[in-house]
Amino acid sequence: MSTPGQDANWPLYEVFVRGKRGLNHVHVGSLHAADPDMALHHARDLYTRRNEGVGIWVVRADEITASSPDERDPFFAPSGDKVYRHPTFYAIPDDVPHI
């Protein structure tokens, strides 16, 4: 919890929710909390109140290392013309739903 002398605002946490077993956690939004445990409770209250989730991750926003918009081209443009990297030339069986 915050103590006198520190920033009065609670830190920002990013929230990831798993919709159901077998799916990935998906980023759904962010919230403020005093500690990770409180962040988890708040995430439960804010992001799963309509039965959206079976699992939650929270992580402090300032702990995330993100790619920069300035580096967008060197990072992502090179993959733009390499369609052969997609596994689209295989037949996917009907009973494999999440690809």
Place this chain on the structure above:
Amino acid sequence: MSDDATAYESLADAHGGEERWAFGTGFDDPLAGVDTTVPPGVDAGALALECLALGDDALVMSQRLSGWCSNAPELEDDVALANIALDLLGQARLLLTRAGHADPSLRPGGAPAHIPDEDALAYFRQPGAYRNVRLAELDDDGDFARCIARLFVFATSRLAQLTRLTDSKDPVLAAIAVKGGTELTYHREYAAGWVVRLGDGTELSHQRMQDALEWVWPFVRELVDDPDDRAEFDAVLAQVLRTATLVVPAVAGDGARGRSGQHTDALTELLANLQGVARAHPDATW
């Protein structure tokens, strides 16, 4: 973004093509498959009064918690308290419906014929006909520590009550108790978290949390009247208060009054707010 689409599509797929995932999917009906006739051997009058007391506790507490929406210290806690209020409102609806079904004579005379029992009981009874504990009706004056202290003792006591009632001879009450138990486990956890955070926080937060406990304590004796519930209640309280560096107040409290319809003025005020619209427009439908 395609990941989100996949996740939500699969949610919709999982529930019979129900595509309104934003409004939730796969909800369970707590009374699915439960026969609602009162079984032989169950005293319908006593069952109705038990449901009425539990339903009134939930309804009045829900109304008090709703008052915190937009007034909590943080936006996140606004939503947390509103969620808890809505859980309790859901319990109240099931319990008042059960009470009205088990003993139709409970239905107040002034209620319009077209509204269901739950609404008749909620909107058309006088304060003296309410059977909630007085703890639920108190006005906490916007003091967050009081809100938390009340919620903590309320949820702890109600969880013990409902856990016991999962063995009820009435299958409907047993099903409501199972559903409510999971909800209350979370309510208690939420409130206990704040009791510890404030109690073991700064000198000021500690003092205010202790003051808030002293404020609820005179009403605890009425709240937890079953000896088995009381043992569990005391054990949970001792554990959480120890962690929170708080002390159990020494006030004894008085006997049951709210359960026999003797309430404080706070309930009259609360019900005027709760019942105003329904009484002003008795022919309204919703």
